[in-house]
Amino acid sequence: MSVDLKKSGANGSDKPTVLEEQQEKIKEVRKLLGELPDKLFIFCSDASISRYLRARNWNVKKATKMLKETLKWRFEYKPEEICWDEVAHEAETGKIYRSNYIDKFGRTVLVMRPGCQNTKSTKGQIRYLVYCMENAILNLPPEQEQMVWLIDFQGFNMSNISVKVTRETAHVLQEHYPERLGLAILYNPPKFFESFWTVVKPFLEPKTYRKVKFVYSDDHGTKKIMEDLFDMEQLESAFGGLNQSGYNINDYAERMKEDDKRMPLFWSRENPAAFSGPSSATIPCFNPVNSECDSDDSDKEHVENSSPCGLASDHLSEVNLLEINGGGNSTMEIQSGSDKAT
Template sequence: MFRRKHTHDHGEIDSSQQDAKVKELKLALGTLSGRSSKLCTDACLRRYLEARNWNVDKAKKMIEETLKWRATYKPEEIRWHEVAHEGETGKVSRANFRDRDGRTVLIMRPGKQNTTSAEGNIRHLVYLLENAILNLPEGQEQMSWLIDFTGFSVSTSLSVRTARDIINILQNHYPERLAVAFLYNPPRIFQAFWKVAVRYFLDPKTSQKVKFVYPNNEDSVELMRSFFDVENLPKEFGGNATLEYDHEEFSRLMAEDDLKAAKVWGFGDKPCNLANGPVGDNVALKSLPNGYLKAEVAPEPF
């Protein structure tokens, strides 16, 4: 989570033991090919081992389940034009600034929920998780989340089942990808949703990464400043920057990243309806409302 010590059933594990565990897991998985080999880097194996307290057998089982899921769900093949309608209001977007450790930041605004499709919401989030990972700097494995509860209500919240499905995907197939999630100024009505639909399904390690922060709480303010430069942090989160979402601009950026993702995963020649416009022929940009995240200050060095 916050770079705490790695432990397993027999106590602390040092870096040489970690390296040995990675090699052991690699041998246990056997020869991998195609996208599986691209996914299962040493860094990836470390994340799965850490998620399973450095137990090789448990980490192996976890990775194999992820490989099965990815073979069916194919998250790396989701393209922006397929999920763009879910993002029209900017309910989830990648920020154009990073935290103090250089991590990609996802900004979530549940009060801007615009659809009732469980699968649509899940695919949209999975797409943005993959995109956030694609944009991580070299050597960085984790991302940060900023969640703004402005406008949140029961009518805009996800169902318990959808929340559970999202949590299962995050915990089982993206282990140790989340560094910290800031729930900024959540209303009382969210407390019940948190207890019933969210916290119950979180494992202890993930739960510790979730931070409730409030603008009038001095400790909360200091916590936010320890992770972010206030000149880049939007006002909605206690900073000085202006947060705007321009859906047309964001769509253009995502279309560019789709081409980059295709090359990374080795299917650069696969047609993705991107050749004739920012989001393909299936989407008319002029019909999309405004919205990308723009912090109107100089971005932090990446």
């Protein structure tokens, strides 16, 4: 005998299921967004709208406002059009890269090493981080929306900290990549980092900082976190695993170039994983504005009107997502994807 879950047990009257209610809210957001050009509508799948609704506790108006801001940011910044040739110089030391393994939940893993900072351009560092985030999303399996950050603190010192950049990048990550970060593992953070964490924590949503886990190689209790999350045969030895292979810029460059070829198709109607919803219209929901950056003049390098990837890449706006940078302008990011983070 089948049971109709849509009926309320008390009086037999129709009652929407949770999923139906959520779907109605998704439709409300789409209606409030209004008509969008194809290029932006592709970022408004049901799954994407749902992430913004979850980030705003299913408040339709707040989620719509948040998503509109993201659409404006994507319109100006065009993160999906950044390609390897633009950011390769930032990747030389392996300060951020996508690992060639996933966790036990199928989540993409981004390795971050703030002590390996090799550039001074704030905009360049952040642009590379955005590239890495977009690449991580590209490589998520269809059933998974979130990623894991492995943050290695070897070689990290006080000069790698910038509260200002952290605050800005935290804002972009939380506002434009909601529900994307599943877990951030801080591996062997130095003692002084605890004070910095106390300063940064108020900038983060509660659901965000709860996703941050401190792991120490000499603490058997926290080491179990790694064993529960990863296949230790695949996990790099730097994080307590058995994989002795390290970061190789040449091998990584080949992987990224191949991924760059896949990106245009990923953000297209031909990819059902990236798009679901009614046919799009052609009128933007906002007036795009050229935003000014507050970073130094050296940031102007690598910001071109046309992308070396052959994609129509415009000027970008400035704030980028969370990053772990080193050097004078660097960031220490610690974000998560629950409430508002990636």
